[in-house]
Amino acid sequence: MSIKVTQEKLPASRVGLQIEVSGEQSRQVYERTLTRLSREVRFPGFRPGKVPRPVLIQRLGETALKANAIEDLVQQSLESAIAQESIPAIGNYQLSSDFETLVAAFQPGESFSFEASVDVQPTATLAQYTGLTVEVAEVPFDANRVDNVLAEQQKQMATLVPVEGRNAAIGDVAVIDFQGILVESGEEIPGGSGTDFQIEVEEDRFIPGFISGIVGMAIEETRTVDATFPETYAQEEVAGKAAQFTITLKELKTRDLPELDDAFAQEASQYETIEELKTALTERFQTEHESEVKASKRDAILTALADQLDVEIPESLLQREISAMINETASRLSGQGMDVRKLFTEEVLERLRENSKDEAEQRLRRTIALGELAKVTETQVDDEAVKARAAELLSNYPRPQEIDRDRLNTVVREELLEDKLLEWFEANNSVTFVAPKAAETEVDAASATVETTATETAEEAPEAPKAKKGKKKA
Structure with missing residues (x-):
């Protein structure tokens, strides 16, 4: 025509x-x-x-x-x-x-x-891609992480022993009856009562004021404890409101921790000695730390590149990216056992799309910026390198016949190209690590991502956590 x-x-x-x-x-x-x-x-x-x-x-x-x-x-x-x-x-x-x-x-x-x-x-240009100064927030390595993990494992494998001759203290496990009312109305709190309820006497458990009210109680003692629900509490009808709980302490227990010895290692893991377990944990955490450092550097470089990008992103491309993000989230939540068909109502989807716009635009800007960098630097990935990496990945997969080879090759090519571009950028710009700013370490309450919006909708009011005895292999 x-x-x-x-x-x-x-x-x-x-x-x-x-x-x-x-x-x-x-x-x-x-x-x-x-x-x-x-x-x-x-x-x-x-x-x-x-x-x-x-x-x-x-x-x-x-x-x-x-x-x-x-x-x-x-x-x-x-x-x-x-x-x-x-x-x-x-x-x-x-x-x-x-x-x-x-x-x-x-x-x-x-x-x-x-x-x-x-x-x-979209037609895109990079204003600058050499001679830039990029600061990367340092990712500190927690030297105490192995000790903390072993201590938590000790706690999980501990034996609960009845306490005699003293009052409740932080670190104990208490068995209580409790009943709560709202101070303003005198009404009972929905779900705010329990019998023979086992709770760890630790700060940050339940709502502010509840645990501190238990500390110092004697067995069979009953107290009236003042507490206040957080403003962000999941049950909107009680969020931010003052409450009173009548608490009776029925039992008090403490943990008898196992020794950190070879027998502990054999019960808690597949290792024969405690030293082998410590070494394995250290190596694992160091590898994780290296990945976190790499991710932090990648994030800073891509942000710097996106800041240099001049582009008008079409609405259809933005909506396509938002849909991809929602599908990714749905897949993750489905893998966690959630029914996404019930979770993603029309109202939730509308909120997801609105809350995802900024993140989707930033993801697109980063992708486009990398593509422009590949053009101006004429960076390409060798077919043999793609073939070798794909073969390596397939060798580690138990059912390689189920893998879409074309899709795998595409993903591998994109990853290898990104690695080469990031290496090129680091060689032609100044990339330095700096201590993270205070603002970067705080949670931005105003920000909303796809997954948090979806999961917040699915969550119900949290219950007070119960102390559990058992073992979980490290």
Whole structure:
């Protein structure tokens, strides 16, 4: 289909199109539409495809026939225009002309004009990609991590022993009866009572004021304890409200911790000696730390590159990225046993899309910036390197026959290309580690990611954690 096309560059990587179709082409499309409808529409007394034209026009109406023809004509004309003008289109087109006006003006056999717009691949440039100074927040290595893990394992494997001759203290395990009311109304708190409830006497357990009220209690003692629910408490009806709990301490226990010896290592892990276990934990945490350092450096470099990027991201590309993020989150939550079909209601999806815009845009800016860096530096990945890395990954997978090789090769190529580009950037710019700023270590309560928005919706009010006895292999 040969058509006349006039282009206009629009904001946000869109191209406006004014398209004119000849009278002969408008007639041909109209005729084809009538033929198609005569096959699709069922009228009593007529076989499919044998409905006479006058009957078809009378039954459907001339306006409906024209509307169908225009839909076909617009779709075919746009596809032809995009191919004819080599327009790098992405996403669906948007009709700029009023459809009802087009229907009223359409006459088969006469020239037909309309306006539409389409998103195109964004044109991007990097203002600077050498001589930059990038500061990377240091990721400190926790030298006490092995000791902390072993101490937690000791705690899990401990034997609970009844306490005699003293009152409750931090570190104990208490068995209590409790009942709570809201101070303002005197009403019982939903879920705010329990019998023979086992709780660890540790700070940050339950709500502020509850644990401190237990400390110092004697067995069989009953106390009235003041506590306040946090403003961010999951149950909105009690969030931020003052409460009173009547607590009776029924039992008090302490933990008899096992010795950190070879017997402990054999019970807690697959290692024969405590030294082997410590060595394995140290190596694991060091590897994890190296990965965290690499991720921190990658994040800083990609942020610096994105800051140098001049690009207008089209809406269709942004929405596609948001959908990908939501699908990733749905996959993770499904893997955790959540029913995402119930979780992702229309309301939740709307919130997810709104909350994801900034992160999606930043992800796109980073991807586009890396692509531009690859162009200007002419960086490529050797096919043999892709083949070798893919083979290595397949060798570690128990069922390699289930892997989509083309997809695997694509992912491997992207990862290897990113590694090469990050190495190039580090060699041609100043990348230094600095102590993290205080602001970077605080949680930004205003920020909302896809996963937190989704999981917050699924969560119910948290219960007071119970002390548990058992072993978990390190």
